[in-house]
Amino acid sequence: MNIADGYHADTRCLQQYPERREVEFFADHERSATPRLYEIRRQLATRYGANEELVFVKSLRTLTGTNRTVGEVEVYDLVEDAKSLTPRHIVARNLPERHKTAKEGEGKSCKFPQEKESRRRHELSERRKSQIST
Numbered sequence: 001m002n003i004a005d006g007y008h009a010d011t012r013c014l015q016q017y018p019e020r021r022e023v024e025f026f027a028d029h030e031r032s033a034t035p036r037l038y039e040i041r042r043q044l045a046t047r048y049g050a051n052e053e054l055v056f057v058k059s060l061r062t063l064t065g066t067n068r069t070v071g072e073v074e075v076y077d078l079v080e081d082a083k084s085l086t087p088r089h090i091v092a093r094n095l096p097e098r099h100k101t102a103k104e105g106e107g108k109s110c111k112f113p114q115e116k117e118s119r120r121r122h123e124l125s126e127r128r129k130s131q132i133s134t
Contacts, residue, residue, distance in 0.1 A: 019081040021048065023073045030067045040071065041094065048075045056086050056094050 023044065027035050037057050045055045060071040076082040083091075092098070 019077055019085065021075045023048075023075060024070070025073060026068055026070045028068050034062050034069050037094070038096070040073070044073050044075065050075050050077075052096070053079065054082055056082065056090050058090055 025040070025044065027040070029035060037060055040060065041052055041055050041057055045052045048055070054076040056074045056076070058072040058074060060069060062069045074082075074086065076085070
């Protein structure tokens with residue numbers, strides 16, 4: 001399977017349940033960057049004949065000192081099963097809106113919501129300190 005130009009990937013089905021398939025994959029990317037989550041998601045959806053909304057990348061990591069990325073994906077049969085069985089943080093990580101923003105460069109968005117909250121708290125404490133000192 002070609003994930004994109006410069007990538008070669010292979011998959012194997014770990015488990016097949018009535019509502020989903022758990023798939024382990026690897027992608028070799030010798031002359032290119034680590035594949036993006038949305039590229040992998042799109043290609044695996046095509047390979048398994050599923051809608052992209054039913055494919056969830058659980059993990060994606062590049063092996064240290066190599067040009068090989070390994071990961072795990074769950075491919076669901078029904079949207080209801082995906083919603084009830086997939087953890088919320090995995091669903092959020094696989095949202096198409098998140099990848100469109102990063103891909104199209106529509107302004108700078110905070111990668112992690114907790115960083116935004118932490119920054120806001122820091123700014124508030126700095127304001128309080130300046131009000132106290134004046």
